[in-house]
Amino acid sequence: MELIDRYLQSVKWMLPRKQQDDVIRELNDEILSRVEEKEDALGRPLSEDEQVALLKQMGHPMLVASRYRSQRYLINPTIFAIYWMVLRLILAVVFVAMAISAVAVAATGQGLGQALGIILRYPLAALSVFAWVTTIFVILDIVQVKFDFFAKWDPRTLPKLTKTKPRHSMIESVVGLMLSTIFGVWWLVGLKHQFWIFGPGYPVLHFGPVWQTIYPLFVVMVVFSVIRTSVDVARPGWERGRAWFRLVYRVLNLIVLYFLYNATELFVPGSANTPGITEVLKGLNTAMHVAVAAVAIVTVIQAGQDVYHLIRDRFDGSERAIACFFF
Amino acid sequence: MLRMADNSIAEILENLRSELRRGSLIVAVLAELRQEQYGYTLRKSLEEHGIAMDEGTLYPLLRRLESQGLLASEWREQNKRNKRFYRLSPQGEVILTELLLDWENLSQSLTAILQRSQAGHAPETSAPSTEAAPQD
Numbered sequence: 001m002e003l004i005d006r007y008l009q010s011v012k013w014m015l016p017r018k019q020q021d022d023v024i025r026e027l028n029d030e031i032l033s034r035v036e037e038k039e040d041a042l043g044r045p046l047s048e049d050e051q052v053a054l055l056k057q058m059g060h061p062m063l064v065a066s067r068y069r070s071q072r073y074l075i076n077p078t079i080f081a082i083y084w085m086v087l088r089l090i091l092a093v094v095f096v097a098m099a100i101s102a103v104a105v106a107a108t109g110q111g112l113g114q115a116l117g118i119i120l121r122y123p124l125a126a127l128s129v130f131a132w133v134t135t136i137f138v139i140l141d142i143v144q145v146k147f148d149f150f151a152k153w154d155p156r157t158l159p160k161l162t163k164t165k166p167r168h169s170m171i172e173s174v175v176g177l178m179l180s181t182i183f184g185v186w187w188l189v190g191l192k193h194q195f196w197i198f199g200p201g202y203p204v205l206h207f208g209p210v211w212q213t214i215y216p217l218f219v220v221m222v223v224f225s226v227i228r229t230s231v232d233v234a235r236p237g238w239e240r241g242r243a244w245f246r247l248v249y250r251v252l253n254l255i256v257l258y259f260l261y262n263a264t265e266l267f268v269p270g271s272a273n274t275p276g277i278t279e280v281l282k283g284l285n286t287a288m289h290v291a292v293a294a295v296a297i298v299t300v301i302q303a304g305q306d307v308y309h310l311i312r313d314r315f316d317g318s319e320r321a322i323a324c325f326f327f
Numbered sequence: 328m329l330r331m332a333d334n335s336i337a338e339i340l341e342n343l344r345s346e347l348r349r350g351s352l353i354v355a356v357l358a359e360l361r362q363e364q365y366g367y368t369l370r371k372s373l374e375e376h377g378i379a380m381d382e383g384t385l386y387p388l389l390r391r392l393e394s395q396g397l398l399a400s401e402w403r404e405q406n407k408r409n410k411r412f413y414r415l416s417p418q419g420e421v422i423l424t425e426l427l428l429d430w431e432n433l434s435q436s437l438t439a440i441l442q443r444s445q446a447g448h449a450p451e452t453s454a455p456s457t458e459a460a461p462q463d
Binding site for chain 1: 365366367370381382383384386387390402408409410411
């Protein structure tokens with residue numbers, strides 16, 4: 001019966017201290033009763049394999065012991081939804097703060113490694129946020145149970161009705177936030193240290209002066225883009241805010257395109273003396289101007305659609321008809 | 328894909344069954360313990376009546392019901408072994424009576440709902456069999 005004693009010992013270790021002896025005595029009796037029943041039926045003592053089968057049927061010691069404990073949560077399901085919302089919001093805010101720092105470092109012309117290093121410290125910061133928010137909510141839960149906040153509520157204080165629209169996937173938003181930050185930092189560093197963009201072609205090809213003229217505009221766009229994608233993560237259902245952000249971003253795009261279209265040289269020859277490069281750049285600049293014009297036309301159309309949707313969502317019924325008439 | 332769907336349905340069914348049984352098990356245990364019994368005999372007796380319950384469920388439940396004052400227990404020696412005997416406490420008797428009343432009401436309501444829903448389906452289900460009957 002050594003196996004049974006070992007089994008009971010394992011269960012005992014995982015039981016609440018006060019219940020240990022009592023529960024083990026009872027379980028011991030249950031197991032021995034079952035052994036006796038089987039031995040009576042077989043007319044012989046149980047083999048080791050049969051004892052193993054019997055104990056396996058009783059369940060893993062950890063599982064058996066767990067049933068004697070009351071169910072525990074780190075965060076009570078009642079307040080979990082608020083906890084999850086706050087945690088996401090703070091994680092997004094911290095990410096935005098770090099991304100803006102990275103953009104600022106990149107904008108001052110420091111190395112890409114230094115700028116990305118700030119972003120790479122995010123997991124550690126996120127862990128710290130998780131620990132703090134969780135601790136605060138555990139304390140809130142204890143306070144909530146003690147003072148029974150949920151008993152003191154008034155239906156009139158509930159939020160007003162909102163139009164429900166399909167939400168965007170959280171993974172999509174998080175990936176969007178990370179990509180926009182990494183791309184933004186790379187772009188800002190690349191404009192100052194062009195080999196990050198042109199790679200082996202850097203000695204042959206450089207950006208024209210216009211790109212440096214509108215550099216502050218790119219900084220604004222990168223910061224705006226990070227904020228915009230962070231809002232997607234923190235408030236996935238905020239469709240109206242999303243539409244406004246999209247419209248402002250398109251307007252910023254149009255300003256950049258205006259400067260690019262009016263610049264004569266978007267690309268200039270690099271330091272290397274490459275034969276025929278002048279002709280190639282002439283063709284490239286013409287093609288780029290055509291492309292810039294095409295993108296600008298598409299952006300204007302999209303901005304028009306955004307304005308239309310914003311107006312349509314703003315007004316209902318007759319109000320909408322009047323608004324459409326005027327706009 | 329089909330197997331996955333089968334597994335998922337089996338899992339849902341199992342969860343619903345266990346939810347359906349949970350409340351009834353308590354009533355069954357309380358009712359059985361109108362007569363004093365120890366864990367093993369109680370489990371056997373429930374099993375004989377078609378209510379199988381593993382030890383991992385029964386013993387923690389007995390402990391919980393005792394801590395709520397619905398059961399009383401004492402250790403006594405029987406067949407040269409110490410056993411913990413449980414019986415329904417006076418408070419448990421009151422609770423059991425109430426629960427049985429609720430059970431009866433619930434059962435009557437459910438029966439009425441089932442009868443009504445079966446009556447609603449009756450013409451649809453009986454129609455094809457009438458048509459398919461051989462005409463001599």
